[in-house]
Amino acid sequence: MACSNPARRDSESIDDFMKRRRREVAARDHSAEAASHEALGRAARSGQDLHLPTTSDVKAFGARLNRNPVAIAAAGEVAQKVGNVAGVVRGGAHMVEGLVGGAKFVSRAINPLDPLISAPGQSAAEQVVNTGRTAIAQGVDYARRVGADAGLPLKDIQRGLHKLSVDLDPYATPSASTVVGEVRRKGAIGANQGELAANIASVAAGAPEINVLTRSGRLSGPAEFIADGFSPAGAKYLAEEYRGMGHHYIKRSSDLWKKLGNETVAKAIMDSPFNVSIPRRMNRGQVQRYHVQVDEDYHGGKLPKRVGGERWSAKSLGITKYGPIGRAVFGAPDALKSTVGGITGAVGGLAHDLTHREDER
Amino acid sequence: MKIRPLAIVKADFPDDSIEDDNDIVQFEGRGVATVLAEMLRRAGYVVTEPEHQHEHGWDFYAEIGKRRFWFQVQIADECYISSAIQNWFSFRKINKRAYAAALATLNSGMKADPRFRDILWHSKLSPPGEVGWKGPVAEV
Numbered sequence: 001m002a003c004s005n006p007a008r009r010d011s012e013s014i015d016d017f018m019k020r021r022r023r024e025v026a027a028r029d030h031s032a033e034a035a036s037h038e039a040l041g042r043a044a045r046s047g048q049d050l051h052l053p054t055t056s057d058v059k060a061f062g063a064r065l066n067r068n069p070v071a072i073a074a075a076g077e078v079a080q081k082v083g084n085v086a087g088v089v090r091g092g093a094h095m096v097e098g099l100v101g102g103a104k105f106v107s108r109a110i111n112p113l114d115p116l117i118s119a120p121g122q123s124a125a126e127q128v129v130n131t132g133r134t135a136i137a138q139g140v141d142y143a144r145r146v147g148a149d150a151g152l153p154l155k156d157i158q159r160g161l162h163k164l165s166v167d168l169d170p171y172a173t174p175s176a177s178t179v180v181g182e183v184r185r186k187g188a189i190g191a192n193q194g195e196l197a198a199n200i201a202s203v204a205a206g207a208p209e210i211n212v213l214t215r216s217g218r219l220s221g222p223a224e225f226i227a228d229g230f231s232p233a234g235a236k237y238l239a240e241e242y243r244g245m246g247h248h249y250i251k252r253s254s255d256l257w258k259k260l261g262n263e264t265v266a267k268a269i270m271d272s273p274f275n276v277s278i279p280r281r282m283n284r285g286q287v288q289r290y291h292v293q294v295d296e297d298y299h300g301g302k303l304p305k306r307v308g309g310e311r312w313s314a315k316s317l318g319i320t321k322y323g324p325i326g327r328a329v330f331g332a333p334d335a336l337k338s339t340v341g342g343i344t345g346a347v348g349g350l351a352h353d354l355t356h357r358e359d360e361r
Numbered sequence: 362m363k364i365r366p367l368a369i370v371k372a373d374f375p376d377d378s379i380e381d382d383n384d385i386v387q388f389e390g391r392g393v394a395t396v397l398a399e400m401l402r403r404a405g406y407v408v409t410e411p412e413h414q415h416e417h418g419w420d421f422y423a424e425i426g427k428r429r430f431w432f433q434v435q436i437a438d439e440c441y442i443s444s445a446i447q448n449w450f451s452f453r454k455i456n457k458r459a460y461a462a463a464l465a466t467l468n469s470g471m472k473a474d475p476r477f478r479d480i481l482w483h484s485k486l487s488p489p490g491e492v493g494w495k496g497p498v499a500e501v
Contacts, residue, residue: 245415251445252414258429258447291416296485300437301416302378304385313438315369315489323486 034180038075066178075179076186080170083190168192225285228317230303230310237307238285246278247295249333277333288312293322294331362457363499364464365482372440373476390418390434397432397442398423400470401463406430422447428459432467442467443485464497 012020170189176182225235250256252270260266269275277294279287291298292314300313314321322330374396378389394411398421402408406423411434414420418435429447434440446460464482471477481493 252417252420252431254445254447259449297433297435297443298417299435299441301388301418302376302385302436304380304383306380306382311438316438318489320488321486 038179066180068179071179072175072177072182076170076175076182079183079187080190083187083192228285231308233307234303234310235285237303238288238312239283242279242282242284242287244278244284244287246276246333247291247298247331249275249277249331251295251297273333275333277331285312289314289317289319290330292319294327296321296327362454362461364457364461365484365494365497365499366444366460366464367483367485367487368442368444368464368467368471368480368497369483369493370440370442370471370480371478372436373478374440387413388415388418389436390440393436393440393442394419394421394432394434396474396476397421397434397467397470400467401432404466404470406463406466423463425459425463428456428463430460430463461498468497 168189170186173185176185222232222235222239225238226232228235230238248270250270257266257270260269279290282290288300292300299315300311303310303312321327372393374392376389377392378385379387391411391413398408398411401423406425408423409421411419411421414433418433418441420431420433423430423432427448431445431447433443435443444460444464446456448456450456451460468480468482471480481495482497483491483493487493
């Protein structure tokens, strides 16, 4: 039977209330004990004399110290420094863990037998495809949500910045009311700071590949192309790094070049890095796919005779092209995006594309 | 008037690509582009010589009056003949009619040449597997 009690939550029975109180007391004793042990240790190191003859005295001293503002601040500072070091170690451990995972994945991806010896849907190549599909599905879902709520991207950015602030800035959240709580809070923040520092240092030292390697969506090997039906020699060729002419953002077929008048100037601009996107860190097969998606006049080609002379066709592989917006955004060369701003370039390309698409309407 | 600017055809031409020891140095399609250019030339267009455009294959331009068109031949599993009109306001009826006429010239030329088979016209963004049109233009 439930009875009335001001300290008790409304839906709580008396039994539950008693259990909760016992837990709270035990926790308070535990944190008080921890605080007193820490204080005792500090006193021992600094030679301070503490007269605490009985267990009750120790607990009472710990409870007082646990709520002492000076002790809270001092313990928090120490915890943050310790957390920094722990975070650097954690960052390094995660990096190594990622490398090992990435290396295992690479060895599977380049094993032509992987699709045969893996469970259905679990081969490295299928995982790459599934990762891409999931990313696209998430992107489409997010785009739908943005369609329903135009302020969503801004809210998400605000949420992200708030989370970052809480994770890394000790002043973004209030201090805990006890030494133990503050040690936990600042220790966690210190560890996050340390891990971030380790990651930044790895990038600064030229190790961003470490992180790239661990993202399976970026991986591709011959297995992917064997799954597409290519011979091992053809698949190996497609898995090699791309070194071709790239994709022209404003197409060679555009009337713009003719209108520029001077053929030499037009050609110089047309083939400049501002108009030609040459994907780096992508293999031939990935570039073929990218090229088809962003260029409405590209459909595939032939592999050299030395690797079998097979045909690579977007139509046979079922690859669809991006619409005008996708082509404008994903087809823009890096130099154009970073120099004049992707949005301006994308809008220009899109406008050009839309006016020329009229023919087909 | 709706125009389908991309022809996907089976072209029985010898592989005219050139390779060195390592890779393709000149992609195939020159023979097809030369034949198509000649079809337009015979119909009164001023046509440039086909130029090699690496992975894109071969392209050339054809002019008639104030209208200028671009054509590209690319060989993958089949022969892909892309085209574009190079005039501002390509959606104006006068330009569309000229563009449609140029494509119709190629269509009839290819139909008359036994080396071209299964000629179907598509939008450039047609999804794989879409059934193409038998001609490049439809009045709607």
